[in-house]
Amino acid sequence: MHTEAMERLNKKKKNKSQDKAVGVWAEVAYRLSRNRAAVFGLVIILILVLFALFPQAFAGYGYDDQDYSRIFIAPCAEHPMGTDDLGRDIFSRVVYGTRISLSVGLISMLCSLLLGGLLGSLSAVNGGVSDNVIMRICDVFMSIPGTLLAISICAALGTGMTNLIIAITIALVPSFSRTVRAAILTVKDQEYIEAARAIGASKARLILRHMFPNALGPIIVRATLDVAGGITTAAALSFIGLGVAPPTPEWGCMLTQAKQYITSLDKWYIVVFPGVMIMITVFALNLFGDGLRDAFDPRSKN
Amino acid sequence: MKSHLRILALMLAMVLLLSACGGSPQEGDPSAENTGDGEVKDTLVIGNYAEPTVLDPPNQNMVPAALVNVQIYDGLVRQDNETGEIVPSLATSWEYVDDYTIRFHLRDDVYFHDGSKMTAEDVKFTFDRGATCSQKSMIFEPFDPAKTRIVDEYTIELGTKDVFPAALSYLTNNGTLIVSKSAVEAAGSDDAYGRQPVGTGAYKFVDWIAGDRIILERNEEYWGELPEFKNLIIRTIADDTTRALALESGEVDIAYNFAPAQVDMLKNSEVVDVVSAPSYTTNYCGLNSAYEPLSDKRVRQALRYAVDMDTISEIAFASGLPADGPVTPALSCYVPAGEDQQYEQDVEKAKQLLAEAGYADGFDLILSCNESQARISLAQMLANAWKEIGVNTEVRSMEFSAQLNEIYNGESQAFLLGFVAGGNDGEFYRAMFQAGNDGADWINYDNPEVNELFDLASKEMDAELRAGYYTELQTLLRDEMPWLWVRFADNIWGISKDLTGLDLDPEWYSEYRFITSK
Numbered sequence: 106m107h108t109e110a111m112e113r114l115n116k117k118k119k120n121k122s123q124d125k126a127v128g129v130w131a132e133v134a135y136r137l138s139r140n141r142a143a144v145f146g147l148v149i150i151l152i153l154v155l156f157a158l159f160p161q162a163f164a165g166y167g168y169d170d171q172d173y174s175r176i177f178i179a180p181c182a183e184h185p186m187g188t189d190d191l192g193r194d195i196f197s198r199v200v201y202g203t204r205i206s207l208s209v210g211l212i213s214m215l216c217s218l219l220l221g222g223l224l225g226s227l228s229a230v231n232g233g234v235s236d237n238v239i240m241r242i243c244d245v246f247m248s249i250p251g252t253l254l255a256i257s258i259c260a261a262l263g264t265g266m267t268n269l270i271i272a273i274t275i276a277l278v279p280s281f282s283r284t285v286r287a288a289i290l291t292v293k294d295q296e297y298i299e300a301a302r303a304i305g306a307s308k309a310r311l312i313l314r315h316m317f318p319n320a321l322g323p324i325i326v327r328a329t330l331d332v333a334g335g336i337t338t339a340a341a342l343s344f345i346g347l348g349v350a351p352p353t354p355e356w357g358c359m360l361t362q363a364k365q366y367i368t369s370l371d372k373w374y375i376v377v378f379p380g381v382m383i384m385i386t387v388f389a390l391n392l393f394g395d396g397l398r399d400a401f402d403p404r405s406k407n
Numbered sequence: 408m409k410s411h412l413r414i415l416a417l418m419l420a421m422v423l424l425l426s427a428c429g430g431s432p433q434e435g436d437p438s439a440e441n442t443g444d445g446e447v448k449d450t451l452v453i454g455n456y457a458e459p460t461v462l463d464p465p466n467q468n469m470v471p472a473a474l475v476n477v478q479i480y481d482g483l484v485r486q487d488n489e490t491g492e493i494v495p496s497l498a499t500s501w502e503y504v505d506d507y508t509i510r511f512h513l514r515d516d517v518y519f520h521d522g523s524k525m526t527a528e529d530v531k532f533t534f535d536r537g538a539t540c541s542q543k544s545m546i547f548e549p550f551d552p553a554k555t556r557i558v559d560e561y562t563i564e565l566g567t568k569d570v571f572p573a574a575l576s577y578l579t580n581n582g583t584l585i586v587s588k589s590a591v592e593a594a595g596s597d598d599a600y601g602r603q604p605v606g607t608g609a610y611k612f613v614d615w616i617a618g619d620r621i622i623l624e625r626n627e628e629y630w631g632e633l634p635e636f637k638n639l640i641i642r643t644i645a646d647d648t649t650r651a652l653a654l655e656s657g658e659v660d661i662a663y664n665f666a667p668a669q670v671d672m673l674k675n676s677e678v679v680d681v682v683s684a685p686s687y688t689t690n691y692c693g694l695n696s697a698y699e700p701l702s703d704k705r706v707r708q709a710l711r712y713a714v715d716m717d718t719i720s721e722i723a724f725a726s727g728l729p730a731d732g733p734v735t736p737a738l739s740c741y742v743p744a745g746e747d748q749q750y751e752q753d754v755e756k757a758k759q760l761l762a763e764a765g766y767a768d769g770f771d772l773i774l775s776c777n778e779s780q781a782r783i784s785l786a787q788m789l790a791n792a793w794k795e796i797g798v799n800t801e802v803r804s805m806e807f808s809a810q811l812n813e814i815y816n817g818e819s820q821a822f823l824l825g826f827v828a829g830g831n832d833g834e835f836y837r838a839m840f841q842a843g844n845d846g847a848d849w850i851n852y853d854n855p856e857v858n859e860l861f862d863l864a865s866k867e868m869d870a871e872l873r874a875g876y877y878t879e880l881q882t883l884l885r886d887e888m889p890w891l892w893v894r895f896a897d898n899i900w901g902i903s904k905d906l907t908g909l910d911l912d913p914e915w916y917s918e919y920r921f922i923t924s925k
Binding site: 169171173176190191264346350351352362365366367368369 | 647648651652666667668669671672715718719722778780783784786787788790791801802803804805806
């Protein structure tokens with residue numbers, strides 16, 4: 106969503122003359138477009154998004170089309186990634202799996218953005234007691250490693266995609282509210298905020314119209330990287346049997362079923378491809394997130 | 408600098424990994440073959456798949472613990488796994504005094520590992536104590552402690568509450584292994600005794616390193632033939648892959664219970680023999696009648712007709728035989744299914760049966776299984792086949808104890824599980840199908856005809872009539888289909904090529920005293 110907007114801004118910027126003053130967004134988009142690694146990441150992400158939106162167009166088979174006469178076929182023209190122990194086309198499963206991994210990553214990121222954003226900005230704007238209370242609660246949660254927290258939540262709620270998203274969201278919220286709080290604190294005392302307050306803007310308007318948009322940079326970076334974090338956590342939870350249940354083609358879930366063949370070298374494709382997909386996705390998101398961070402960083406401006 | 412170190416460490420890890428994968432016999436640990444020059448191997452190492460709870464026969468109910476117990480203790484009788492016959496052990500002979508009472512004549516030359524002599528007093532103590540232990544209550548339940556009578560020091564009479572033809576089969580169960588009265592009393596508590604077991608067996612307990620190994624030593628005073636190996640070490644190696652690799656590298660001599668993928672790997676090994684034998688285990692899918700659609704026999708049959716069970720169970724388990732009923736062929740009361748009860752895959756017939764039962768549009772079903780790969784694969788294949796007849800199945804793989812909890816509470820709709828008969832007798836199936844018993848409650852199954860047949864069979868002293876009841880029961884159950892039978896499991900062991908004499912026990916309880924070098 107953001108990325109499309111940036112692309113548009115980027116194009117706009119190119120049309121405008123160079124010496125004209127440019128907005129911060131256009132500036133960011135421009136600098137991002139100069140960062141090859143980030144653009145590469147973005148391209149991969151876009152391909153994955155296409156996979157997720159139109160899996161039927163890419164996959165030759167359904168994700169649970171079992172064919173017991175075609176088990177353990179090594180990668181070939183018809184099955185580019187081979188078939189698994191139940192005769193399912195691994196490439197098709199991987200493509201359908203994109204939808205699950207990306208949506209788990211995105212939805213849990215959006216949920217934690219909403220919750221963490223709310224908590225973080227309340228805490229930054231109000232300060233004092235509420236700041237202390239919210240941040241101490243966050244401290245408690247942050248003292249538990251994120252994955253461990255997600256495991257305990259998943260174990261308590263049971264398996265399933267919704268519970269998986271809830272678990273990852275809760276694990277992400279504390280650090281997210283930290284980020285939002287810090288970002289808002291940096292703009293809180295700027296003159297334009299004071300000006301808005303002077304003409305009687307309400308607290309909600311202050312936060313939503315003035316503080317949040319101006320503090321958005323670090324939050325977007327954080328969000329992008331958290332999508333990657335969410336995807337790995339989801340895969341890890343499914344791998345240990347706490348995430349989505351088979352036959353859902355979640356990558357972690359595919360890996361856990363494949364791990365029994367890890368000693369059979371001739372069946373390498375069962376283990377390798379789901380793992381590679383997790384790697385590529387997280388790698389692309391991290392490249393893009395890092396690029397965004399550099400683009401937002403005023404110190405790298407020259 | 409730091410990053411160089413990291414790369415170096417990574418490479419080292421890779422090298423280790425590769426060498427672990429490609430261990431050929433020549434490179435294997437030489438100490439596993441011979442210790443020093445010419446010295447004969449005197450230690451046998453077993454790979455166990457879980458840590459035993461206690462080494463106290465009536466206070467455990469798990470294969471990894473019972474497996475150790477059968478090395479340390481002897482029972483009154485034992486089952487010869489080659490002939491399937493019940494043969495003397497601590498009792499030299501026995502006779503029925505009346506329908507309720509069996510008199511056992513005990514050996515008079517048996518000493519416990521603590522030096523005390525084994526007498527009728529210890530046998531009485533074992534059965535009195537067993538009656539109070541919950542883990543093996545099912546085994547001790549038919550026996551009546553009030554009727555136990557010590558005739559003389561080496562003669563004892565055991566009484567049953569009712570006429571009970573299965574009594575001798577029950578006495579082959581590892582729960583009834585004879586414990587030393589003085590040792591149990593000296594230990595103070597059951598828990599303490601469970602860590603310091605004292606039996607009469609060929610091997611005596613030396614040490615237990617928690618989470619790692621149990622060390623046993625040959626009992627030089629053993630009443631039977633002395634085992635060849637002086638030391639018996641039973642190691643706990645929980646991970647299937649690690650256990651199989653330990654076997655291949657010569658770290659352990661015998662291991663058991665592998666995933667199908669590991670069996671394939673071991674079959675190609677040059678140092679390991681893979682041995683399998685039919686077991687008392689039936690893998691099945693329980694169908695809970697408490698869930699409305701499953702209470703109809705036609706629906707249960709439809710679920711069976713919808714799948715090609717031979718093919719999918721072969722893929723999931725890779726060994727054993729397709730099941731044609733609840734009773735495994737390893738039991739003497741097994742009768743093969745008749746022509747009319749074969750249940751070949753027939754999707755049209757399945758749909759028709761569903762329609763007759765009023766579920767032409769299908770229904771939703773939750774199928775639970777534990778995290779065993781074989782069961783997860785099976786669950787997915789069942790769900791896939793049932794989708795064809797409109798039964799929308801959600802697979803739930805869960806942690807084993809959580810799944811058992813759900814099943815025990817009768818809350819599972821359909822579940823994958825294995826049933827192991829506790830001995831060679833149809834009586835062991837009573838708990839699974841006769842209403843009012845645990846297993847029948849899990850699936851809320853109550854069929855008056857089945858209930859009555861189990862009662863009749865349980866009390867029938869005439870072997871032929873008894874076999875007739877079990878035949879009738881199997882025909883009835885095959886029609887009723889309270890379970891979908893999936894596969895009769897084979898027990899699979901891996902044993903070093905240098906060894907022979909493995910006792911192929913249908914319940915895994917091989918006595919390792921019979922192992923010899925080739």
